Amino acid sequence: MEMKTPISRSMTVASNVSVIEVECRWILTQLEANDFSAADIFAVHLALEEAFINAVKHGNNMDGSKVIKIDYSVEAEKIEICLTDEGVGFAPDDVPDPRDEENLYKTGGRGLFLMRAYMDVVEFNESGNRVRMVKHRSKKAKTKSASS
Amino acid sequence: MVPIKPRISVDYTENATVIRFVDEKILEEQEIQAVQESIMSVIEQSKHLNLILDFGKVQFLSSAVLGLLIRISKQIYEHDGQLRFCNINPKIYEIFKITRLTKIFDIYDDLASAEASFLHSD
Numbered sequence: 423m424e425m426k427t428p429i430s431r432s433m434t435v436a437s438n439v440s441v442i443e444v445e446c447r448w449i450l451t452q453l454e455a456n457d458f459s460a461a462d463i464f465a466v467h468l469a470l471e472e473a474f475i476n477a478v479k480h481g482n483n484m485d486g487s488k489v490i491k492i493d494y495s496v497e498a499e500k501i502e503i504c505l506t507d508e509g510v511g512f513a514p515d516d517v518p519d520p521r522d523e524e525n526l527y528k529t530g531g532r533g534l535f536l537m538r539a540y541m542d543v544v545e546f547n548e549s550g551n552r553v554r555m556v557k558h559r560s561k562k563a564k565t566k567s568a569s570s
Numbered sequence: 571m572v573p574i575k576p577r578i579s580v581d582y583t584e585n586a587t588v589i590r591f592v593d594e595k596i597l598e599e600q601e602i603q604a605v606q607e608s609i610m611s612v613i614e615q616s617k618h619l620n621l622i623l624d625f626g627k628v629q630f631l632s633s634a635v636l637g638l639l640i641r642i643s644k645q646i647y648e649h650d651g652q653l654r655f656c657n658i659n660p661k662i663y664e665i666f667k668i669t670r671l672t673k674i675f676d677i678y679d680d681l682a683s684a685e686a687s688f689l690h691s692d
Contacts, residue, residue, distance in 0.1 A: 439598050464630075464661050471632055521670040527644070529637035532669055536633055539668050 430495035437482040437490050437507070442474040445492060449503070452496040459560050465540035466501055466557050472533040473505050473553050481507030481551055500558045511550030577605045580612060585688045586620040586654075587612060588681065595630040602638050609642055619651035620688045624681060626657035636671060643675065652676075656684040 429452055435441045446467060453463050474490065482488040491506040518525055520532045538544045543556035577596065581588040589609060596602055613619060623642075639655075646653045656678045658666070666672050678684035 461661070467630065468632070468665075475632065475634065526670060526674055527640060529640045530633070532633035532636055535669065536665065 428495060428497045430493070432491070432493045434489050434491050437478050437484075437486060437488040439475055439478050441490075442471055446470055446474075449494060449496070449501070453501060456496060456498055456559070458501075462557060462560050466503075469537040469541045469544075469555055469557070470503060472537050473503070473555065476533050477505050477507035477509075477553075480512065481509035483509060498559070500556055502554065502556045504552060504554045506552040509551050511547075513550060514546050577601060578608050583685060585685050586622050588622045588624055590624040590626065591628050594627055596628075596632075596635050596638075599634070602634055606638055606641065610645055613642070613645050613649055613651065617650050619646060619649060620654075621646055621651055622654045622656055622681065622684045624657050625655060625659070625662060628662060629659065631662060631665065636665070636669065639671075639675070652688060654678055654684040654687055656681050 433445070435445065449470065450463050450467055453466060458466075477490045478484065482490065485508075488508040490508075492503070493506075494501065494503040514534060517534050518531060520526070520528065520535050525531060534544075537553075537555065541555045541557050543554065545554050546552065577591065577593055579590045579592055581590070589612065591605070593601075596605060613621065623639075643653050654676045657680060658677060663677070666675065666677065676684075676687065678687060
């Protein structure tokens with residue numbers, strides 16, 4: 423049974439896209455236990471997978487001998503996730519906006535944009551190899567009375 | 571080595587070829603590559619193909635899948651075909667909307683309206 427208390431966890435995992443499936447499922451289960459909405463859970467799922475894929479592909483450059491550090495905490499009102507890869511980092515502000523006309527037909531470059539769109543906070547350390555993401559729990563819509 | 575399952579099903583209707591994604595989620599590079607090869611082989615079989623991608627089962631997709639869809643659209647237009655999407659759930663549609671890919675993809679509520687759109691465009 424999952425506990426409705428603040429949970430924090432830190433782990434180091436192989437730099438392999440398939441790894442995130444298991445970790446992601448665990449984290450999303452914690453969100454369900456804390457009554458996060460389906461929309462919040464979808465948002466965290468999307469951002470976490472995009473961030474992890476970026477760390478594997480662009481950070482660790484698909485080098486299977488490298489690792490990714492995942493730190494996360496789930497509280498009643500928010501989730502915070504940090505991913506650190508072993509790459510040299512990048513300049514997030516230099517990533518072009520994929521919504522611009524000239525970028526619409528590009529096949530890549532939307533991961534960071536989606537992370538920013540779906541999370542409340544997305545920030546990088548100075549070198550760009552560590553991302554911190556925060557999502558606050560959405561206020562639930564009031565349910566209408568069936569008799570009214 | 572994990573075997574790659576078939577990831578799509580293909581049906582032929584009077585006006586269109588309908589490809590359905592059979593998985594709720596496509597994430598890994600290998601899976602994306604497998605789907606791409608399967609769909610490209612369908613596209614390359616004929617010119618002027620009316621292709622519908624049915625997202626009815628898809629519950630989640632990543633930016634890598636958006637890249638795959640753009641590659642598919644380029645390929646079909648190179649073969650003088652037409653492409654429609656249908657049955658996209660609201661959360662997935664939101665991804666298309668915020669990335670502004672709704673400007674480059676023709677998205678319909680259901681299969682019937684996607685099929686009917688080919689009649690109007692002929």
